[in-house]
Amino acid sequence: MPKTIALAGKGGTGKTTIAALLIQGLMRRIPGPLLAIDADPAANLHLALGLPMPMTVGEIREDMTVSAQKEQLGVAISRHDYLTHEVQMALEEGEQVDLLAMGRPEGQGCYCAANHMLRTVIDNIGDTYKYIVVDNEAGMEHISRRTTRDVDLLLIVSDPTIRGIKTAGHIGKLADEIEIDVRRKMLILNRVAGDLPGPLQEAVDELDLELGAVIPADDKVNKLDALGRPLIQLNGDSPSYREIEALTEKILRDI
Ligand SMILES: Nc1ncnc2c1ncn2[C@@H]1O[C@H](COP(=O)(O)OP(=O)(O)OP(=O)(O)O)[C@@H](O)[C@H]1O
Ligand SMILES: [Mg+2]
Numbered sequence: 001m002p003k004t005i006a007l008a009g010k011g012g013t014g015k016t017t018i019a020a021l022l023i024q025g026l027m028r029r030i031p032g033p034l035l036a037i038d039a040d041p042a043a044n045l046h047l048a049l050g051l052p053m054p055m056t057v058g059e060i061r062e063d064m065t066v067s068a069q070k071e072q073l074g075v076a077i078s079r080h081d082y083l084t085h086e087v088q089m090a091l092e093e094g095e096q097v098d099l100l101a102m103g104r105p106e107g108q109g110c111y112c113a114a115n116h117m118l119r120t121v122i123d124n125i126g127d128t129y130k131y132i133v134v135d136n137e138a139g140m141e142h143i144s145r146r147t148t149r150d151v152d153l154l155l156i157v158s159d160p161t162i163r164g165i166k167t168a169g170h171i172g173k174l175a176d177e178i179e180i181d182v183r184r185k186m187l188i189l190n191r192v193a194g195d196l197p198g199p200l201q202e203a204v205d206e207l208d209l210e211l212g213a214v215i216p217a218d219d220k221v222n223k224l225d226a227l228g229r230p231l232i233q234l235n236g237d238s239p240s241y242r243e244i245e246a247l248t249e250k251i252l253r254d255i
Helices: 015-027 045-049 057-069 079-090 112-126 162-177 198-206 219-226 239-254
Strands: 003-009 034-038 097-101 131-135 153-158 185-192 210-216
Touching (some): 003 015, 015 034, 015 185, 045 097, 057 079, 079 097, 153 162, 210 239
Parallel strands (some): 003 153, 034 097
């Protein structure tokens, strides 16, 4: 079974950045491709990975709904096979990472059978990988909506602010309430400049969350992102790179 690592956290805290850096850390260490899932409707993980914008699962669902309404999907090919083929076509294949973008969530009056089938199809495709990294939109509610897959590790990303850390704690609690099983959670403090001030350290200590990594504020990350360049261009000179390396090692060892 693949190991699934999902990212969650308040908006703009660095989920996508850390997802991309972690994917690269894993790519350097494991043979064969891993699966990256961009579960944010405002898909942008591809930019951080240096891949083109893939076709989204949302688009596949919409096409299917239209075809179903026109009754074009018939007997020759089962809907399940059709969706498997479409999702496989939508996979953007990089050298060591395959990217699947979820796109827009199902709207009102959705074609629910297609949704259900899509989940199964995506879960089946995911089963062929060793690691799956899922970048999510801010918040927690939607995390279980599009997969039945349990999460081996939830990385909850926070900025170094009291409000951010409290939100991370809240997300950690919500994670225990959703219908999928979240086996382990870690807090990732991101964009930390210098030592963590006392009150922030206390707020972290009060949380019932393991501290996975403290990633420094890194100008190089910000500059690459501002220019729409892939984070693959980051190297060992960057302080954030070294912290991600340590996090990757920890994940490969413990998860
Ligand atoms: N360690 C860091 N040092 C400097 N800048 C960073 C760092 N991590 C993230 N950033 C910058 O912070 C901004 C937000 O990052 P990112 O898009 O990864 O956040 P997000 O949590 O995915 O946001 P959203 O909730 O919109 O999906 C980006 O401009 C990114 O370059
Ligand atoms: Mg993001």
